[in-house]
Amino acid sequence: xxxxxxxxxxxxxxxxxxxxxxxxxxxxxxxxxxxxxxxxxxxxxxxxxxxxxxxxxxxxxxxxxxxxxxxxxxxxxxxxxxxxxxxxxxxxxxxxxxxxxxxxxxxxxxxxxxxxxxxxxxxxxxxxxxxxxxxxxxxxxxxxxxxxxxxxxxxxxxxxxxxxxxxxxxxxxxxxxxxxxxxxxxxxxxxxxxxxxxxxxxxxxxxxxxxxxxxxxxxxxxxxxxxxxxxxxxxxxxxxxxxxxxxxxxxxxxxxxxxxxxxxxxxxxxxxxxxxxxxxxxxxxxxxxxxxxxxxxxxxxxxxxxxxxxxxxxxxxxxxxxxxxxxxxxxxxxxxxxxxxxxxxxxxxxxxxxxxxxxxxxxxxxxxxxxxxxxxxxxxxxxxxxxxxxxxxxxxxxxxxxxxxxxxxxxxxxxxxxxxxxxxxxxxxxxxxxxxxxxxxxxxxxxxxxxxxxxxxxxxxxxxxxxxxxxxxxxxxxxxxxxxxxxxxxxxxxxxxxxxxxxxxxxxxxxxxxxxxxxxxxxxxxxxxxxxxxxxxxxxxxxxxxxxxxxxxxxxxxxxxxxxxxxxxxxxxxxxxxxxxxxxxxxxxxxxxxxxxxxxxxxxxxxxxxxxxxxxxxxxxxxxxxxxxxxxxxxx
Amino acid sequence: xxxxxxxxxxxxxxxxxxxxxxxxxxxxxxxxxxxxxxxxxxxxxxxxxxxxxxxxxxxxxxxxxxxxxxxxxxxxxxxxxxxxxxxxxxxxxxxxxxxxxxxxxxxxxxxxxxxxxxxxxxxxxxxxxxxxxxxxxxxxxxxxxxxxxxxxxxxxxxxxxxxxxxxxxxxxxxxxxxxxxxxxxxxxxxxxxxxxxxxxxxxxxxxxxxxxxxxxxxxxxxxxxxxxxxxxxxxxxxxxxxxxxxxxxxxxxxxxxxxxxxxxxxxxxxxxxxxxxxxxxxxxxxxxxxxxxxxxxxxxxxxxxxxxxxxxxxxxxxxxxxxxxxxxxxxxxxxxxxxxxxxxxxxxxxxxx
Numbered sequence: 001x002x003x004x005x006x007x008x009x010x011x012x013x014x015x016x017x018x019x020x021x022x023x024x025x026x027x028x029x030x031x032x033x034x035x036x037x038x039x040x041x042x043x044x045x046x047x048x049x050x051x052x053x054x055x056x057x058x059x060x061x062x063x064x065x066x067x068x069x070x071x072x073x074x075x076x077x078x079x080x081x082x083x084x085x086x087x088x089x090x091x092x093x094x095x096x097x098x099x100x101x102x103x104x105x106x107x108x109x110x111x112x113x114x115x116x117x118x119x120x121x122x123x124x125x126x127x128x129x130x131x132x133x134x135x136x137x138x139x140x141x142x143x144x145x146x147x148x149x150x151x152x153x154x155x156x157x158x159x160x161x162x163x164x165x166x167x168x169x170x171x172x173x174x175x176x177x178x179x180x181x182x183x184x185x186x187x188x189x190x191x192x193x194x195x196x197x198x199x200x201x202x203x204x205x206x207x208x209x210x211x212x213x214x215x216x217x218x219x220x221x222x223x224x225x226x227x228x229x230x231x232x233x234x235x236x237x238x239x240x241x242x243x244x245x246x247x248x249x250x251x252x253x254x255x256x257x258x259x260x261x262x263x264x265x266x267x268x269x270x271x272x273x274x275x276x277x278x279x280x281x282x283x284x285x286x287x288x289x290x291x292x293x294x295x296x297x298x299x300x301x302x303x304x305x306x307x308x309x310x311x312x313x314x315x316x317x318x319x320x321x322x323x324x325x326x327x328x329x330x331x332x333x334x335x336x337x338x339x340x341x342x343x344x345x346x347x348x349x350x351x352x353x354x355x356x357x358x359x360x361x362x363x364x365x366x367x368x369x370x371x372x373x374x375x376x377x378x379x380x381x382x383x384x385x386x387x388x389x390x391x392x393x394x395x396x397x398x399x400x401x402x403x404x405x406x407x408x409x410x411x412x413x414x415x416x417x418x419x420x421x422x423x424x425x426x427x428x429x430x431x432x433x434x435x436x437x438x439x440x441x442x443x444x445x446x447x448x449x450x451x452x453x454x455x456x457x458x459x460x461x462x463x464x465x466x467x468x469x470x471x472x473x474x475x476x477x478x479x480x481x482x483x484x485x486x487x488x489x490x491x492x493x494x495x496x497x498x499x500x501x502x503x504x505x506x507x508x509x510x511x512x513x514x515x516x517x518x519x520x521x522x523x524x525x526x527x528x529x530x531x532x533x534x535x536x537x538x539x540x541x542x543x544x545x546x547x548x549x550x551x552x553x554x555x556x557x558x559x560x561x562x563x564x565x566x567x568x569x570x571x572x573x574x575x576x577x578x579x580x581x582x583x584x585x586x587x588x589x590x591x592x593x594x595x596x597x598x599x600x601x602x603x604x605x606x607x608x609x610x611x612x613x614x615x616x617x618x619x620x621x622x623x624x625x626x627x628x629x630x631x632x633x634x635x636x
Numbered sequence: 637x638x639x640x641x642x643x644x645x646x647x648x649x650x651x652x653x654x655x656x657x658x659x660x661x662x663x664x665x666x667x668x669x670x671x672x673x674x675x676x677x678x679x680x681x682x683x684x685x686x687x688x689x690x691x692x693x694x695x696x697x698x699x700x701x702x703x704x705x706x707x708x709x710x711x712x713x714x715x716x717x718x719x720x721x722x723x724x725x726x727x728x729x730x731x732x733x734x735x736x737x738x739x740x741x742x743x744x745x746x747x748x749x750x751x752x753x754x755x756x757x758x759x760x761x762x763x764x765x766x767x768x769x770x771x772x773x774x775x776x777x778x779x780x781x782x783x784x785x786x787x788x789x790x791x792x793x794x795x796x797x798x799x800x801x802x803x804x805x806x807x808x809x810x811x812x813x814x815x816x817x818x819x820x821x822x823x824x825x826x827x828x829x830x831x832x833x834x835x836x837x838x839x840x841x842x843x844x845x846x847x848x849x850x851x852x853x854x855x856x857x858x859x860x861x862x863x864x865x866x867x868x869x870x871x872x873x874x875x876x877x878x879x880x881x882x883x884x885x886x887x888x889x890x891x892x893x894x895x896x897x898x899x900x901x902x903x904x905x906x907x908x909x910x911x912x913x914x915x916x917x918x919x920x921x922x923x924x925x926x927x928x929x930x931x932x933x934x935x936x937x938x939x940x941x942x943x944x945x946x947x948x949x950x951x952x953x954x955x956x957x958x959x960x961x962x963x964x965x966x967x968x969x970x971x972x973x974x975x976x977x978x979x980x981x982x983x984x985x986x987x988x989x
Binding site: 051052197244248294295319320338341431474476 | 702705716728733735737758961973976984985987988
């Protein structure tokens with residue numbers, strides 16, 4: 001196995017290292033600072049360097065909803081955690097091995113997560129009396145024994161950055177703002193990361209302000225050189241490239257992958273796309289990304305509100321385009337009535353819900369998976385919709401294609417439940433060959449279809465296999481018809497208040513969704529069937545559940561894992577899978593919504609494990625939960 | 637930062653395929669039984685529209701009616717065109733998505749005073765602001781009919797209805813003023829019973845590229861009967877209706893005794909021609925760019941119908957949202973050939989062998 005990294009190479013910086021080099025299989029680094037310190041950018045760049053080097057990786061950005069909370073305070077702390085390894089990893093890591101704290105607030109907010117013996121790198125320049133008192137440090141934690149359990153590096157990042165930029169003529173304040181690149185340079189040196197990509201990135205990002213680009217590059221190099229020349233860092237670390245499946249990879253976030261999936265769905269279906277949407281955290285990046293790809297026949301419509309966003313999408317679908325809307329939970333609440341109209345008019349529509357903490361405005365920048373029942377039942381009347389959910393950032397691409405397949409094949413709105421963790425998280429993505437993507441071509445109705453020889457077009461005649469009605473788009477001669485929210489007579493499609501017809505139509509709409517072709521649920525059990533406990537999840541908890549199962553198995557305890565990407569309808573074999581284990585444990589970042597559906601449908605007891613903290617589960621936490629349950633089952 | 641968006645110059649129907657086949661009103665009648673109350677003003681409007689559409693010479697399958705909820709919103713079911721009866725207030729939003737993706741369609745929105753101005757007020761003003769190529773027919777009967785007689789956002793203050801036994805305390809909207817405030821490029825008004833006047837306004841609206849709002853005063857014989865009777869009585873109408881005719885001095889009343897002139901503060905006011913002097917009458921020009929003129933016209937009439945201008949208040953050219961949006965898609969395509977594989981690869985990749 002070997003790797004080559006496009007655009008990495010030796011870089012502008014090379015080192016003759018007097019330091020000891022330690023080989024590690026995995027490292028978790030957390031960059032933390034003030035909202036304005038550029039921690040997301042710093043983390044993102046380090047991630048790109050790790051990706052270019054060929055590590056497997058997973059990231060967890062964590063930032064406040066406020067754009068600039070009061071400077072130097074705990075609520076204003078923004079962090080970015082990156083986990084990179086020489087093997088395939090599943091989560092952004094439970095605890096950082098290295099914490100980079102740009103100010104006292106960042107230290108205070110994050111220190112509890114650092115394991116004893118971990119490395120803490122602080123920007124001492126920010127540890128002023130005023131800043132310490134802002135976060136309630138009575139004494140300087142760098143002076144007392146607060147950090148005695150850690151390996152601490154006190155680096156005057158602001159001063160050193162300003163010093164490095166003294167010759168540039170940049171103002172003191174502007175120069176100081178480059179300190180995040182100093183930190184990045186230092187960490188890049190510590191972990192032998194390629195640097196050329198970052199320098200190229202900075203030149204492109206600040207193409208119109210070359211002096212700013214050069215200042216950032218200078219700061220970046222100063223950080224690198226600081227590691228190289230001072231003796232405070234005795235050790236550097238190497239994490240070898242990961243042994244991933246052969247192919248070409250790139251790093252991708254969930255929201256970007258989802259947007260690409262929608263573009264791909266348009267290309268593979270041959271349909272123009274209209275995204276009707278309204279800005280909302282954490283879904284807005286889907287709009288931003290799609291608005292860049294108009295050349296693929298993508299129109300993005302930033303509507304006056306959530307309702308108009310989905311309305312325009314449904315209008316576009318009626319006209320024969322692929323209508324897509326993207327939002328978060330509060331937006332789904334507003335879109336419910338239009339989803340109902342989509343159910344009634346039986347038009348394709350993809351509804352993307354990037355879930356966040358709720359209820360109400362809740363925790364806009366944090367993750368949660370508590371919209372499952374809203375997706376399932378949050379409409380008036382019997383209004384079934386298919387639901388799919390991605391299990392990782394890269395899976396967002398495939399799930400967008402799958403949602404589109406269902407919407408187009410069955411002429412129905414489809415709820416796609418992403419969440420903040422997969423949306424903002426990133427990982428390596430094995431770039432698919434376009435020719436291998438599913439064929440999503442559709443055919444529109446062209447001929448009258450009435451079965452009574454009248455030569456009319458009956459909009460509610462169905463394909464007996466899929467129960468989907470025909471898609472007859474305006475502009476097709478001879479097929480003029482009217483659809484709408486009122487109940488329609490089966491087949492002919494006239495308004496009908498007939499009791500038996502309504503009962504029949506309710507059942508047909510349900511049967512259509514129940515009959516959607518969904519792949520069987522695969523179970524992972526390396527023990528060859530010895531496991532008596534099944535860990536079942538959905539959505540972004542795939543990573544932590546999988547990582548926890550690996551840990552449990554390493555202890556010699558068998559456990560089976562399965563993950564649902566289809567939440568409605570469930571895979572046909574799900575009931576049999578559930579019944580074949582002594583106990584099924586379902587961890588969810590909600591109060592047990594999937595568990596409720598499983599109990600209701602299959603009359604199987606479920607052990608729920610619930611935490612609604614706005615953050616993904618930790619592998620360590622689930623390891624404990626699973627271990628206890630296995631012991632309990634064995635003892636019983 | 638702003639950028640030049642380009643300026644397409646098209647007529648309202650230029651991209652909609654036409655036909656040489658002769659059409660008749662009955663071609664536009666669907667097989668559905670019309671179920672409005674006997675005497676409802678909607679019948680007259682339906683007949684007028686079914687008679688007027690053949691004059692456009694469009695392929696029938698390229699015409700779409702989208703409606704919201706309410707009595708008037710049943711309209712699409714009675715038209716032998718494509719149609720969608722959608723959600724209360726949301727028709728302009730749905731029609732925006734349709735019109736943006738399908739330049740080959742003539743898209744009409746049928747709505748009422750509750751649908752357009754109450755629950756759907758937001759969508760209406762934004763459709764008008766964006767100037768989407770939609771024709772919005774606002775059937776104003778000043779009452780909620782389908783829910784059986786509650787006051788609407790155009791009902792008279794003090795009006796006793798099922799939900800206002802002591803009289804409504806709400807101040808009504810003037811829909812024409814509202815549309816003008818929302819930057820509408822075409823605003824007209826007509827009476828349900830005035831087939832000729834309505835046809836003229838509808839024809840101009842159809843040809844207009846951009847959003848057109850046409851307020852149609854429509855009688856509800858059940859819950860607000862006679863709301864516009866003063867405009868239907870020949871003598872009363874003569875004194876009250878101010879017909880707006882492009883290029884002509886604005887005059888009305890028996891023998892054209894009355895007319896519109898500039899007021900002292902720069903607005904418009906009604907006066908006797910004998911006192912104003914013919915030379916001081918305002919000559920109607922709906923193409924005046926400044927909305928203030930059309931707005932002043934809309935304020936000549938009040939809720940009490942004492943004076944009621946009808947016809948086309950405003951008709952100006954401004955690029956439409958849908959044309960601009962499609963233009964950007966075309967520009968993007970010309971600038972960069974779509975290559976999905978290249979998009980998925982991106983810039984920074986690494987290969988594992």
